[in-house]
Amino acid sequence: MSRVKIAENVKRRLYAESLGRCMNPNCHKDLFIGDRDIAEQAHIHPYFKTKDNSFENLIILCPNCHTEYDKILQYNLEEVKLWKQIRKDEVNSLFSKKFDAFDDLKREVVPLLLKNETIYNSYYLGNKKELWNKFEAELLVNNNKLKKMLEKNLDLIQSHSKESYSNLKYVATFIKHVDEFEATRLDEEKERQIFFPIEINSIFGIAPVKESILPSTESLEALITKLDEQGKFERIVIGIEDPYILLNEDGKSSKVFFDDTPRLRQLYFEYKCFKSIKVRLDSLNFALKYMNSKGISFEFNSFNNLREITVCGIKMLFIYDYCLSEVGLMQLAPEENSVVINLHNWNGESCISSQAYELSKTMNVTLLTMKGYYPYVNRIKCEK
Template sequence: MRKGINAIVERRIYAESMGRCMNPKCQAELFKESGDIMEKAHIIPYCKTVDNSFENLIILCPNCHTNFDKNNAFSTDEVKEWKKIRADEFKRFFSKEYDNFEDLKSKVVPLLLENRAIFENYYLQNKRQLWDSVEGRVLSNNSIIREVLKQNTKLIQKHSVKEFSNLEIVKRFLLHIDEFENTRLSNEKVRGALFPTEINSLFGIEPLEDRFLPSVESIECLIEALQNKGEFETIVLGEDKPYICIKKNNGSEKIYLNDTPRLRQMYYDNNCFRSTDIRFESLNYALKYIKARGLKFDFLDIKNLKVVMVNDVKIVFVYKYCLSKVELLQLAPEEKCVILNLHNWNGKSCISQEAYELAEEMKVRLLTMDEFYGYINSIRN
């Protein structure tokens, strides 16, 4: 009785083929809409060796398989050489290290999009027979994506805390790819490592609604970096889904500021991670309130989101546990401006008595968040 081929060996020969017949003069596509046409061939006949090793197996199209096995069109040495040729091609193709994330993205995104289209059009539509016939294309694309990502992990943002790391998302994706291959021949195909949707965010395919990254300073740095590259258009704040608009392929693209994996990657690519002085969510909330009262705000400097003009009043945002006299002096505010402490931990105690006294001398107005609501309503009227 013939022994079955080990699943790991089978996975290796599928990946080795890259979805094409291993005959260099053929290279026929092995995944057709009508079905998977790849065939496993023994280089030295199984009946002579009982050898199901990776070295003795090769993936061929039906025509080349017939020509090899029955027509003796190719010698054993020729077919062995095909494996070497494909291995060299595989190495050249996948060992490339890209210079930046955008170049990596240009390679990975078309494959992710093709997989997504196949999944949505066949699997989600319960077209099981058609899905089985095109699942091989997903496997082939995945094998390419896996090797490309493994060679370019240095381009992916990483963090010691897994929750904050795009590299951890990529690792989960690679685990999903491995499990997808391992269960291909299983009747039930029970899979635990599901496709991480954060991958679509990371590669700019579909935004993910996640929490805001805290640092306003990082956003300001990113704006400056995008301006220097001629890519920045505008930033829209005071919305449930604030975003930066950038120039992209002769058009515009929105980068939502709660699309966390993508924004993390942009910070990483542009060296824009900065410590948090003002928390973005608190700033955006205050700007939302201004808009909700029918008022407009304008930034005096787009690279400084901490200062806005509202009805000819300059409002300066700070985020201090308790705004002190020294911190107020360091701000050096202009007369008649308003300073709002977004850190609303304990009402008026968010601002020290000494700071209130100094503000009176400097002719500036200090507000807690509780006072801010009434103040905005007063200038609206």
């Protein structure tokens, strides 16, 4: 009578448990060599006696150790049973490490995510089923490592009581995805419900996702200040369709787009840069984009104050007030001959009070609503 096949979900658990190496603690041979998978499922209690294909009665070994256990009887049953516990302890020791900073976690996580992405894109999306079936085991191993590390370091992931503002929800989804992926059976028998959340790649700086621009200009200014102090800030490109900051990480330049929300949110959390909103970043970018469209150059007076620019020697200050009052203008204390633009356009002409206009004459400053901003920009002529 032929053997009953080992259930696919049991195989998946075994691969995940193995970490991709022979589970004999004195061997640890790599089971993934090039495009070959040399892993073998060995029965702890002999199959011919027990007919037991359970996860608890199986262990992943290299061919040599499997032969030495089954045929040469070099190891006894109690030794081999202990190997499973030893591997479990090794997993917890190696991949349940608590990191002090997100950057430390990132260095361990990113190579595993990239390897999984390569396997998935090359073999699954590439419709190379035979190779996918081989390399899927390696993906299961990597997922197990990632799950252990993330579960131990959830406090390093940005979170919020409102799920739509939280990166932690994406990590929780990824962990559920790992569990489901490990438990699913053959393609013809399964229908996955939880897919890999692409926001994970954004959080760890692998690939951006396009969401909405986080509104606080002040948060971005605070981040630039922190990055600059650490020598990581290179420049900001704003006033374009896809604005970004360019930062240097481990000697490599990378773009952080304003609308790559999970990535930017994680950076704000990591550097403690969340600030209340005074000037909306999307509105500021829109105003500067209009200026760029007219071929007018501007300079920031300081990169950690994006609300103030200089155009043709004139200082321009952007604010975002429902109604700029006389008191509000006094508190701004703009320099003489400067221009103040209220980006808040919901209130129309009433976004600047008549009293503020009167005071501006005394202060010798120009106040503009967005309606007045466009013709003002069109009249700008810089001396060559």
